[in-house]
Structures are given as C-alpha cells and as structure tokens.
Amino acid sequence: MAKVVLVYGSTTGNTEALSEHVAAGLKQAGADVTVKNVTDASVGELAGYDAVVFGCSTWGAGELQDDFIEFHDEMDGASLEGKKAAVFGPGDSDDYPDTFCEAVDILEDALKNSGAEIVAESFKVDGDVEPAFGDAEAWGSRVAEAL
Numbered sequence: 001m002a003k004v005v006l007v008y009g010s011t012t013g014n015t016e017a018l019s020e021h022v023a024a025g026l027k028q029a030g031a032d033v034t035v036k037n038v039t040d041a042s043v044g045e046l047a048g049y050d051a052v053v054f055g056c057s058t059w060g061a062g063e064l065q066d067d068f069i070e071f072h073d074e075m076d077g078a079s080l081e082g083k084k085a086a087v088f089g090p091g092d093s094d095d096y097p098d099t100f101c102e103a104v105d106i107l108e109d110a111l112k113n114s115g116a117e118i119v120a121e122s123f124k125v126d127g128d129v130e131p132a133f134g135d136a137e138a139w140g141s142r143v144a145e146a147l
C-alpha cells in the first residue's frame with residue numbers, strides 16, 4: 001500500500017475542505033493517507049512517504065497561500081528524488097484571470113526541481129469548492145491509481 005502525505009495550506013478553509021475529499025478518493029483507491037496542515041509539516045518528513053500531494057490556494061496576485069511560503073522556501077535544495085507527486089488547489093478566474101491557481105503551478109515546479117515525478121495533471125477548482133467535492137474524490141483516486 002502506497003504511503004501518501006497530503007499537505008495543504010488554506011486561509012478560509014476551501015483547500016482544507018477539498019483536502020478531505022481528495023484524501024477520501026486516495027483511500028478508496030487503496031492508498032494509506034496522512035493529511036497535514038502545512039503549518040504542522042516539514043519538508044524533511046516527506047522522506048517517510050512514497051508520494052506527496054500538495055493542496056494550496058492562490059493569494060495576493062499569483063502567490064502561495066501564506067502558510068505555504070516557508071515550506072516552499074524549505075524545498076529549495078531538498079531532494080525528493082524517487083517520490084511521486086501531484087498538486088491541487090482552488091482559485092478564482094473571474095477576479096484573478098491572469099493568476100488563476102498560480103500557486104498550483106509554483107508548487108509543481110518546486111516538486112519537479114526537487115526531482116519528484118508528477119503523476120497526475122494538476123486539479124484546479126474555479127470558484128465555489130463545494131460543487132467540486134465529487135471531482136476532488138475522483139482526482140484523488142486517479143492519483144492513487146498512478147502510484
């Protein structure tokens with residue numbers, strides 16, 4: 001059973017809510033999942049897992065959710081060679097068309113730079129997250145199947 005850690009950063013709870021559904025999908029497809037708020041996670045502990053899933057909303061103009069900034073800095077120079085990875089996050093293309101879900105792309109780049117292999121296309125949720133809970137579960141299952 002693949003050991004997966006899902007690390008999320010969330011200011012108003014949207015990414016947190018999506019995380020529960022992504023985690024449910026991962027579990028349904030047979031993964032052993034640990035969910036952590038990024039405020040309680042460190043880059044070093046990722047070594048103990050086969051795969052990492054990051055969930056992060058976009059703030060400012062195309063910036064990482066606040067709590068993820070330090071973690072992202074920590075990733076600089078870290079090796080995630082051999083880890084499988086995938087990233088999701090909510091955003092808002094009506095209000096932020098030029099920086100829609102950019103945090104997701106920033107984290108994908110950081111994972112690739114650390115040597116991790118992206119195993120599923122990123123999952124970006126536009127606007128209200130509630131209608132996307134089903135898609136979040138399905139995406140989680142797809143990620144688990146790709147491990």
Ligand SMILES: Cc1cc2nc3c(=O)[nH]c(=O)nc-3n(C[C@H](O)[C@H](O)[C@H](O)COP(=O)(O)O)c2cc1C
Pocket residue numbers: 009010011012013014015016057058059060061062063065090091092093096099100101102127
């Ligand atoms: C001040 C502010 C800036 C934002 N900037 C962006 C942005 O640049 N790109 C984007 O796609 N969404 C942006 N958003 C939308 C948030 O990412 C969205 O509300 C998200 O669901 C918040 O998730 P969270 O509660 O997990 O932090 C912004 C929202 C606010 C209030």
